[in-house]
Amino acid sequence: MKNHISIRNVNAFYGEHQALKDITVGIPEKQITAIIGPSGCGKSTLLKCFNRLIDLTDGARVSGKIIVDGMDVLDGSIDVTEVRRRMGLLPQKPNPLPMSIYDNVAYGPRLHGTADKKKLDQTVEKYLKIAGLWEEVKDRLKSPANKLSIGQQQRLCLARGLAVEPEIILCDEPTSALDPVSSQHIEQQLLKLKNDYTIVIVTHNIHQAIRLADYVIHLYLGELVEHGTANEVFENPKEERTRAYINGTLVTDMKTDSEVNLKGNVCPFNFVYAKQALHTLEKGKILKLIVDDPTAVIEVPRGMEADGHEVLSVKQVNKTDWEIMIRKNE
Amino acid sequence: MQIRRFKDVLAGRFMLAAAFFSSILVFIIAIALYLRSKPILEAKSLGDLLLGSTWMPFQGEFGFYPFILGTLYVTALAMVFAVPLSILSAIYLAEYAHENARARILPMIDLLAGIPPVVYGVWGVLAVVPLISDIAPVIGKLGIPFLSMESYSTGYSLLAGSIVLAIMVFPIIISISEQVLRAVPFEVREASLSLGATRWQTIKHAVMRIAYPGIAAAVILGFSRAFGETMAVLMVVGNVPIVPSSIFDSAYPLPALIANNYGEMMSIPLYDSALLLAALILMLVILFFTLAARLILVRIERRMTNG
Numbered sequence: 001m002k003n004h005i006s007i008r009n010v011n012a013f014y015g016e017h018q019a020l021k022d023i024t025v026g027i028p029e030k031q032i033t034a035i036i037g038p039s040g041c042g043k044s045t046l047l048k049c050f051n052r053l054i055d056l057t058d059g060a061r062v063s064g065k066i067i068v069d070g071m072d073v074l075d076g077s078i079d080v081t082e083v084r085r086r087m088g089l090l091p092q093k094p095n096p097l098p099m100s101i102y103d104n105v106a107y108g109p110r111l112h113g114t115a116d117k118k119k120l121d122q123t124v125e126k127y128l129k130i131a132g133l134w135e136e137v138k139d140r141l142k143s144p145a146n147k148l149s150i151g152q153q154q155r156l157c158l159a160r161g162l163a164v165e166p167e168i169i170l171c172d173e174p175t176s177a178l179d180p181v182s183s184q185h186i187e188q189q190l191l192k193l194k195n196d197y198t199i200v201i202v203t204h205n206i207h208q209a210i211r212l213a214d215y216v217i218h219l220y221l222g223e224l225v226e227h228g229t230a231n232e233v234f235e236n237p238k239e240e241r242t243r244a245y246i247n248g249t250l251v252t253d254m255k256t257d258s259e260v261n262l263k264g265n266v267c268p269f270n271f272v273y274a275k276q277a278l279h280t281l282e283k284g285k286i287l288k289l290i291v292d293d294p295t296a297v298i299e300v301p302r303g304m305e306a307d308g309h310e311v312l313s314v315k316q317v318n319k320t321d322w323e324i325m326i327r328k329n330e
Numbered sequence: 331m332q333i334r335r336f337k338d339v340l341a342g343r344f345m346l347a348a349a350f351f352s353s354i355l356v357f358i359i360a361i362a363l364y365l366r367s368k369p370i371l372e373a374k375s376l377g378d379l380l381l382g383s384t385w386m387p388f389q390g391e392f393g394f395y396p397f398i399l400g401t402l403y404v405t406a407l408a409m410v411f412a413v414p415l416s417i418l419s420a421i422y423l424a425e426y427a428h429e430n431a432r433a434r435i436l437p438m439i440d441l442l443a444g445i446p447p448v449v450y451g452v453w454g455v456l457a458v459v460p461l462i463s464d465i466a467p468v469i470g471k472l473g474i475p476f477l478s479m480e481s482y483s484t485g486y487s488l489l490a491g492s493i494v495l496a497i498m499v500f501p502i503i504i505s506i507s508e509q510v511l512r513a514v515p516f517e518v519r520e521a522s523l524s525l526g527a528t529r530w531q532t533i534k535h536a537v538m539r540i541a542y543p544g545i546a547a548a549v550i551l552g553f554s555r556a557f558g559e560t561m562a563v564l565m566v567v568g569n570v571p572i573v574p575s576s577i578f579d580s581a582y583p584l585p586a587l588i589a590n591n592y593g594e595m596m597s598i599p600l601y602d603s604a605l606l607l608a609a610l611i612l613m614l615v616i617l618f619f620t621l622a623a624r625l626i627l628v629r630i631e632r633r634m635t636n637g
């Protein structure tokens with residue numbers, strides 16, 4: 001397995017705070033590498049070191065070496081625009097440029113000197129197709145990019161990043177702002193792209209890492225805890241901290257066995273429906289209820305506990321809706 | 331209870347009256363100026379007044395053409411100096427300058443805005459005017475159109491007026507443009523830079539696209555300031571009612587005409603009326619430019635939102 005990016009003794013500081021502590025690890029070529037770890041552990045910082053976007057943060061300092069194709073990207077004398085051209089970036093929140101869909105994709109090639117209209121047309125079509133957006137936008141290429149849905153915008157950002165013909169795609173929690181369907185879309189595109197590109201994805205979603213990653217790097221509080229193939233890390237982690245992290249996130253992202261939507265129901269009824277739903281479940285299974293009635297948020301868990309079931313969590317999922325998790329006991 | 335309600339109603343009415351009064355003030359002033367300038371409009375045709383270039387109040391000749399052109403030339407030349415310099419300064423401060431440098435330079439620029447116009451005028455008389463009287467004969471001999479000078483210049487000239495004006499509008503354009511640029515979301519820069527754009531490409535193609543309407547507004551504000559500025563210009567521009575043919579010629583802008591002459595020799599027939607007509611013209615021109623500018627801004631904004 002050949003490494004595309006070699007990270008050697010990288011330290012990063014924001015002022016006094018050390019965000020990365022002596023990281024040394026390699027990122028394999030033409031595979032998906034997931035950088036996992038809790039928020040604030042330095043995942044995004046590491047990603048920003050690759051394409052030197054960290055330079056834009058006031059007071060940030062980086063030391064060490066990051067070798068890409070024999071070139072140290074942290075070396076102050078290299079052409080940083082060339083480094084960035086080689087690495088497409090898929091941001092946390094889609095950031096379309098304030099121009100049309102077409103101009104967004106053509107932006108990179110134009111910067112790097114493609115002026116021929118026909119060639120640009122081909123490039124735009126090619127990469128919109130690769131990003132899986134062409135069919136949806138081919139009739140309105142001239143309309144502004146910010147009129148697209150968030151999911152479409154993110155695919156546009158992918159197309160835009162690919163249009164400069166990078167070798168590496170950096171993804172900084174690329175689906176955290178997207179709905180589940182759009183997230184799935186992006187994940188599918190990434191899986192298709194891994195034959196041609198080295199992909200690095202930062203994610204705190206363990207499920208996403210399991211679905212996508214071939215190789216996993218676990219960071220915790222700026223330290224490299226563990227790295228290895230996805231199989232090794234997920235099935236048989238060497239480090240206790242990795243095991244705890246994986247299990248911890250898996251427990252909080254509970255698997256539900258049944259789900260009942262009680263939105264629009266008022267109190268005695270959602271009570272009855274919840275009871276019925278639990279009745280059909282086997283012991284130990286988990287039921288997810290969605291309610292929007294403020295009384296139900298308090299009374300349903302109370303009632304279910306009185307019936308001897310275990311209420312695992314009650315949390316607000318959006319402005320009106322609440323999610324109640326109940327484990328059936330007899 | 332009754333008194334409380336009464337006070338509430340009273341306060342509401344009073345504030346309505348105040349708001350109404352201040353909003354119609356511009357019309358009251360325009361109407362008053364029109365009524366006072368009516369005698370001269372009845373005596374002369376508007377065409378003669380606007381396009382006539384003889385200004386001899388004793389002979390009853392009131393041609394505003396030199397004054398109108400004087401105003402336009404001084405303002406336009408000032409903007410030619412001020413706009414590129416201040417936009418580039420704003421870009422430097424917002425995009426390139428280190429935090430520390432910005433924190434030191436910006437307050438200085440804001441201080442510039444607080445200096446009274448008369449001080450600029452004095453500075454112009456002491457520094458700019460002598461400089462121009464020195465360089466005018468040298469450049470004047472080269473025979474470049476609009477830069478010619480026959481023999482001798484006092485230095486009190488269109489150029490002096492516009493240099494002083496340019497410096498006066500700097501702080502307005504710089505500080506507004508800088509704020510506009512800094513309000514452009516960071517994501518836009520990140521997107522552009524991550525595609526391998528240089529900083530300058532990012533500013534030119536991405537950041538400016540968002541900042542454009544705001545910067546246009548800054549320029550327009552600077553323009554209105556320059557157009558109506560009286561004191562500093564009056565002190566350095568020479569105040570000779572001729573149509574300037576070179577930037578080293580003297581000029582006589584409308585505000586200077588009014589400020590210099592109103593209240594003196596008012597016994598000359600129609601003189602008072604002529605000066606108030608000048609005021610009316612000045613006001614209408616500024617209103618026209620402001621409206622046109624608003625229109626452009628609305629257009630730009632619409633184009634920005636609709637792509």
